Amino acid sequence: MKILVTGVGGQLGYDVCRVLTARNIEHKGVDIADFDITDGKAARDYITAYHPDAVIHCSAWTAVDRAEDELERVRAVNTEGPRNIAAACKELGAKMLYISTDYVFPGTGERFYEPEDPTGPLGAYGETKLGGEKAVQELLEKYFIVRISWVFGKNGNNFVGTMLRLAETKREINVVCDQIGSPTYTADLAPLLCDMIVTDKYGVYHATNEGVCSWAEFAQEIFRLAGKDVRVHPVPTSEYPTRAVRPLNSRMSKDKLEKMGFARLPDWHDALARYFHELEGADRN
Numbered sequence: 288m289k290i291l292v293t294g295v296g297g298q299l300g301y302d303v304c305r306v307l308t309a310r311n312i313e314h315k316g317v318d319i320a321d322f323d324i325t326d327g328k329a330a331r332d333y334i335t336a337y338h339p340d341a342v343i344h345c346s347a348w349t350a351v352d353r354a355e356d357e358l359e360r361v362r363a364v365n366t367e368g369p370r371n372i373a374a375a376c377k378e379l380g381a382k383m384l385y386i387s388t389d390y391v392f393p394g395t396g397e398r399f400y401e402p403e404d405p406t407g408p409l410g411a412y413g414e415t416k417l418g419g420e421k422a423v424q425e426l427l428e429k430y431f432i433v434r435i436s437w438v439f440g441k442n443g444n445n446f447v448g449t450m451l452r453l454a455e456t457k458r459e460i461n462v463v464c465d466q467i468g469s470p471t472y473t474a475d476l477a478p479l480l481c482d483m484i485v486t487d488k489y490g491v492y493h494a495t496n497e498g499v500c501s502w503a504e505f506a507q508e509i510f511r512l513a514g515k516d517v518r519v520h521p522v523p524t525s526e527y528p529t530r531a532v533r534p535l536n537s538r539m540s541k542d543k544l545e546k547m548g549f550a551r552l553p554d555w556h557d558a559l560a561r562y563f564h565e566l567e568g569a570d571r572n
Contacts, residue, residue: 344385400493
């Protein structure tokens with residue numbers, strides 16, 4: 288099997304390529320320097336020339352607040368980009384795995400969203416990622432859509448890194464306490480995606496680490512593991528305004544993973560502890 292992975296310069300694409308290498312699966316990791324996914328001809332030419340059996344599409348516009356002011360650029364990356372890749376996959380008869388987000392949901396209530404639940408994004412980021420989902424579904428039958436949330440990994444910017452930077456200069460910090468979801472460690476997610484792509488168990492999935500928390504609780508655990516004496520003040524979203532509206536409820540059911548024969552990811556506390564070990568290892572090297 289031959290797999291093309293987009294977004295190799297980001298957290299998830301990097302870890303997907305690491306897993307494929309470890310499994311001796313032929314693959315190529317690409318990024319914007321290789322081809323522009325928003326350019327339909329460039330995407331088609333590159334993908335058809337490589338002629339993969341599958342594409343794992345990890346690249347995306349993820350700057351949620353900036354998305355509100357740059358809708359056309361965001362739509363080009365998050366909706367038209369996946370459409371261009373899906374069109375090339377259709378031509379080749381290749382599978383496609385598209386990474387989506389909890390932001391496709393309105394984030395109301397406290398129940399866990401199922402993959403088939405009605406969507407209702409609150410802003411530009413969620414709207415354009417949902418547009419990408421629809422484009423993939425319109426063009427392909429052999430697709431996986433995997434919605435994830437609160438991502439952290441070694442090769443990129445994330446909430447953990449932000450908290451650790453703030454801990455260098457602050458002894459107290461305000462963090463929202465009424466947005467509830469599940470962190471997702473890319474080193475745990477990547478093996479699952481690589482398990483999926485070699486199957487024909489197509490459809491829409493949710494995949495995060497197990498357990499839920501608020502951002503404030505996530506921050507407290509980060510500081511505890513890092514040995515940082517920083518006091519977290521939990522505050523409601525109403526006291527922490529941002530350009531883009533965030534979903535309050537990002538709980539997503541992973542029951543379908545088990546139903547389809549895939550393993551759930553470990554608990555987020557365990558994942559975060561292993562991430563710190565990974566960071567420590569990187570610092571030593």
